[in-house]
Amino acid sequence: MANTIAENYLHQSTNKYKGILSWLLTTDHKKIGLLYFVSILFFFLVGAIIGLLMRLELIAPGRTIMGPQTYNTLFTLHGVIMIFLFIVPGLPAIFGNFFLPIQIGARDVAFPRLNLLSWYVYMVGAILALVSLFLPGGPIDTGWTFYIPYSIRTNTNVSLAIFAAFVLGFSSILTGINFITTVHRLRAPGMTFFKMPLFVWATYATAWIQIIATPVIGITILLVIIERAFGVGIFDPALGGDPILYQHLFWIYSHPAVYIMILPAMGVVSEIIPTFSRRTIFGYKAIAMSSLAIAFIGYLVWAHHMFTSGMSDTARWVFSLLTFIVALPSGVKIFNWVATMYKGSIDPQPPFLWVMSFIFLFSIGGLTGLVLGSLATDIHVHDTYFVVAHFHYVMFGGTGTIFFGALHYWFPKMFGKMYNIKLSKIAVALFFIGFNMLYFPKFILGYMGMPRRYYDYLPQFEPLQKVSTVGSWILVGTIFFIVGYFIHALIKGKKATSNPWGGVTLEWHIPSPPIQENFEVIPTITHKPYDFSQLKEMKNE
Amino acid sequence: MEHTKKHPGYTTYILVWLALLVFTSITVTIAGIDLGKYTLLIAMFIAAIKSALVINIFMHIKFEEKIFKVFIFLSGMTLLIIFILTFSDFLFR
Ligand code: HEM
Ligand SMILES: [Cu+2]
Numbered sequence: 001m002a003n004t005i006a007e008n009y010l011h012q013s014t015n016k017y018k019g020i021l022s023w024l025l026t027t028d029h030k031k032i033g034l035l036y037f038v039s040i041l042f043f044f045l046v047g048a049i050i051g052l053l054m055r056l057e058l059i060a061p062g063r064t065i066m067g068p069q070t071y072n073t074l075f076t077l078h079g080v081i082m083i084f085l086f087i088v089p090g091l092p093a094i095f096g097n098f099f100l101p102i103q104i105g106a107r108d109v110a111f112p113r114l115n116l117l118s119w120y121v122y123m124v125g126a127i128l129a130l131v132s133l134f135l136p137g138g139p140i141d142t143g144w145t146f147y148i149p150y151s152i153r154t155n156t157n158v159s160l161a162i163f164a165a166f167v168l169g170f171s172s173i174l175t176g177i178n179f180i181t182t183v184h185r186l187r188a189p190g191m192t193f194f195k196m197p198l199f200v201w202a203t204y205a206t207a208w209i210q211i212i213a214t215p216v217i218g219i220t221i222l223l224v225i226i227e228r229a230f231g232v233g234i235f236d237p238a239l240g241g242d243p244i245l246y247q248h249l250f251w252i253y254s255h256p257a258v259y260i261m262i263l264p265a266m267g268v269v270s271e272i273i274p275t276f277s278r279r280t281i282f283g284y285k286a287i288a289m290s291s292l293a294i295a296f297i298g299y300l301v302w303a304h305h306m307f308t309s310g311m312s313d314t315a316r317w318v319f320s321l322l323t324f325i326v327a328l329p330s331g332v333k334i335f336n337w338v339a340t341m342y343k344g345s346i347d348p349q350p351p352f353l354w355v356m357s358f359i360f361l362f363s364i365g366g367l368t369g370l371v372l373g374s375l376a377t378d379i380h381v382h383d384t385y386f387v388v389a390h391f392h393y394v395m396f397g398g399t400g401t402i403f404f405g406a407l408h409y410w411f412p413k414m415f416g417k418m419y420n421i422k423l424s425k426i427a428v429a430l431f432f433i434g435f436n437m438l439y440f441p442k443f444i445l446g447y448m449g450m451p452r453r454y455y456d457y458l459p460q461f462e463p464l465q466k467v468s469t470v471g472s473w474i475l476v477g478t479i480f481f482i483v484g485y486f487i488h489a490l491i492k493g494k495k496a497t498s499n500p501w502g503g504v505t506l507e508w509h510i511p512s513p514p515i516q517e518n519f520e521v522i523p524t525i526t527h528k529p530y531d532f533s534q535l536k537e538m539k540n541e
Numbered sequence: 542m543e544h545t546k547k548h549p550g551y552t553t554y555i556l557v558w559l560a561l562l563v564f565t566s567i568t569v570t571i572a573g574i575d576l577g578k579y580t581l582l583i584a585m586f587i588a589a590i591k592s593a594l595v596i597n598i599f600m601h602i603k604f605e606e607k608i609f610k611v612f613i614f615l616s617g618m619t620l621l622i623i624f625i626l627t628f629s630d631f632l633f634r
Contacts, residue, residue, distance in 0.1 A: 314629050
């Protein structure tokens with residue numbers, strides 16, 4: 001399927017401009033996905049460098065390269081960047097934008113202009129956060145959770161920084177509305193709900209969380225700003241407010257938000273495993289429904305972050321119990337994935353290796369989550385490095401790993417170029433080693449009593465802290481190595497064929513890179529999504 | 542999108558708006574009287590009526606397709622469950 005340059009979406013414009021303006025004013029969902037890609041990747045690298053600096057401070061006890069206030073600022077910025085600018089928008093805004101319409105046989109999302117607007121809103125949020133660093137008062141130092149009463153009383157620029165999070169929330173909501181409408185209105189003929197690829201199902205469930213949960217954090221942020229500006233006693237106990245109410249409101253959003261982060265990643269896993277096992281997915285409906293179940297149960301467990309906050313004993317056991325229920329739909333997915341590989345003909349290409357790494361790291365993250373969800377054990381490890389290790393395993397080992405997995409899977413389709421397979425296999429291994437060296441010691445440190453958010457520590461923690469810092473060099477080094485070989489592939493990479501991996505979902509039926517409107521003719525869907533008997537007919541297409 | 546039912550006219554909108562104002566003043570008045578445990582209950586009840594008016598009339602949901610009603614209903618139920626769970630803390634603290 002030869003593809004002339006004129007047809008390739010990268011060289012076409014949806015408006016009358018050429019060059020940079022054709023990008024900044026584009027309504028093509030693929031180009032908007034790439035705008036998001038560049039911005040999100042940039043913030044991820046900034047966040048990673050901040051992480052590296054924090055680890056450098058912790059290489060030895062006492063002051064090493066920065067003082068306590070700088071450390072407070074850095075972990076706050078690191079958290080805010082990684083959560084609000086990288087991992088929450090990450091997969092939906094980049095890969096959801098690019099592939100959701102293609103996978104359901106549509107020419108674009110339902111509201112292309114709203115889609116572009118959501119990118120601008122994202123950028124405005126990011127710029128506001130940046131501006132807040134340089135205004136008098138100094139950068140925010142509350143931690144990414146902005147807990148009351150400190151966030152009311154500190155003189156740093158809390159209001160502007162959290163207003164940035166408010167704005168970013170709008171971007172998230174706009175994307176959610178767009179995806180839900182697209183799935184309901186723009187499916188190709190024959191594409192029934194149960195013929196949709198599982199990545200679409202996952203992104204669809206995510207979109208519902210984005211719409212329903214995000215307003216809660218928006219309102220909470222406004223209340224904090226009002227309290228700071230006018231001294232209204234909403235949360236601060238000194239003014240007659242209720243600080244635990246703040247924690248409730250914060251986590252009513254932020255727990256479902258962890259499913260905004262992980263569900264799309266699970267969707268990508270459900271795409272990659274069948275492709276590289278040459279076998280239809282086991283338990284298609286169970287996986288699709290478990291996405292919806294996770295999205296729903298995810299609303300009911302938020303207060304497991306608050307076991308030591310002073311809330312009522314009744315609430316403590318209720319939420320501990322409910323937390324264990326979320327493990328069920330997650331387990332459904334893991335078992336179905338493994339069953340898919342059983343007797344498959346496995347081709348261990350880089351995307352598949354990232355998925356293997358994901359299953360391992362995410363399982364550690366998930367199982368240690370049960371330790372934190374149990375009331376008794378949580379009291380011991382709450383606010384220690386155990387928690388820091390846990391959430392890096394789920395967010396970074398889970399979604400972060402799949403960010404790279406999705407990139408290795410879809411890069412040839414997005415840019416029409418192939419990267420170096422050998423280098424990328426080495427990268428998976430280095431990433432895995434660096435990751436475990438960096439974070440596994442934190443489980444032990446936490447269990448031994450090392451509290452989180454401290455720039456200093458007792459001498460007995462030194463050996464493990466050193467291991468962790470060396471791990472951060474390997475990990476961040478690998479990340480730059482990966483970025484390096486992708487850039488090389490963009491410039492000098494071999495041309496990718498339309499179906500390098502032998503996938504069967506719709507994106508593999510069209511040229512790499514796709515044409516501007518995705519399909520010359522909107523396809524009529526007759527096959528199930530992972531029916532590999534199609535491969536033969538596809539060869540003749 | 543077809544609209545089967547007719548939209549209400551300005552009179553309805555103004556009446557609803559006045560009703561909302563009345564309810565708001567009731568909420569404010571009640572906040573000043575000490576009704577103990579019932580203060581919150583009554584405030585929530587009034588808020589529920591107000592949102593029903595806004596959603597149905599101002600947001601036109603009453604005149605929309607069924608699927609929108611289903612979505613709004615599910616979101617409302619989620620909110621209700623969140624309220625109940627939050628009260629498992631407040632009522633037993
Ligand atoms: C790239 C390498 C990374 C390194 C070296 C790193 C390192 C760290 C360190 C040292 C801390 C502070 C621990 C403490 O003193 O309590 C931290 C906190 C945190 N990290 Fe990372 N991290 C990395 C990537 C990520 C990613 C990818 C995410 C999210 C997807 C993430 C999310 C967070 C969050 C939310 C916090 C808590 C901030 C707070 O306490 O307010 N990190 N990280
Ligand atoms: Cu949670």
